[in-house]
Amino acid sequence: MNRLQMLLGTIGLFVGTMLYLIDRPSDKTYFVYNNNSISLYNTIPSPFSFIGNNFPTFIHVFSFILITAGFIPCHKRGYFMVCLFWFFVNSSFELGQKFKIISLKIIPDCFTGIPFLENTENYFRLGTFDFIDLVSIVFGTVIAYFVLLATSKGVT
Numbered sequence: 001m002n003r004l005q006m007l008l009g010t011i012g013l014f015v016g017t018m019l020y021l022i023d024r025p026s027d028k029t030y031f032v033y034n035n036n037s038i039s040l041y042n043t044i045p046s047p048f049s050f051i052g053n054n055f056p057t058f059i060h061v062f063s064f065i066l067i068t069a070g071f072i073p074c075h076k077r078g079y080f081m082v083c084l085f086w087f088f089v090n091s092s093f094e095l096g097q098k099f100k101i102i103s104l105k106i107i108p109d110c111f112t113g114i115p116f117l118e119n120t121e122n123y124f125r126l127g128t129f130d131f132i133d134l135v136s137i138v139f140g141t142v143i144a145y146f147v148l149l150a151t152s153k154g155v156t
Contacts, residue, residue: 001071002153006071006152008067009064009066012062016056016060018076019056054130054133055133056135057090057094057142058136060090062141062144065082065140065143065144067143068082076149078117079149083141083144083145085145090137090140094129094133094134094137095129095134096124097124097125097127097128097129104125107121107124
């Protein structure tokens with residue numbers, strides 16, 4: 001287990017969470033919409049400025065790669081596979097917003113009522129595809145791979 005990788009990934013998720021609390025209206029944020037009191041939107045100046053729109057896609061793939069790789073004892077090839085997996089997952093969700101009709105047809109009915117999964121339909125129905133988000137996913141994946149290499153313990 002690589003605690004540094006897991007810590008960096010967790011810090012990334014924390015920063016991403018702060019972005020949603022500071023930079024997004026509560027009615028547009030899944031984990032805030034039922035509890036408007038934790039939203040800081042329009043109460044403090046946003047430190048994220050123009051990167052706030054696409055930063056979540058970058059930080060999501062970056063953080064989940066680091067956390068996953070931190071849990072799994074692997075080498076360069078394993079790091080590459082973890083990066084490829086999360087790249088595929090994040091890209092699929094982004095492309096799913098572009099191809100809403102297909103995405104909505106493949107969501108299982110059993111997701112209804114399950115926390116987090118219950119929002120899947122709204123994610124695709126109301127979400128908007130952004131090519132820059134795909135670019136952010138690529139950057140997050142590549143940077144995460146280099147961070148994994150830099151924080152690895154004697155990996156060959």
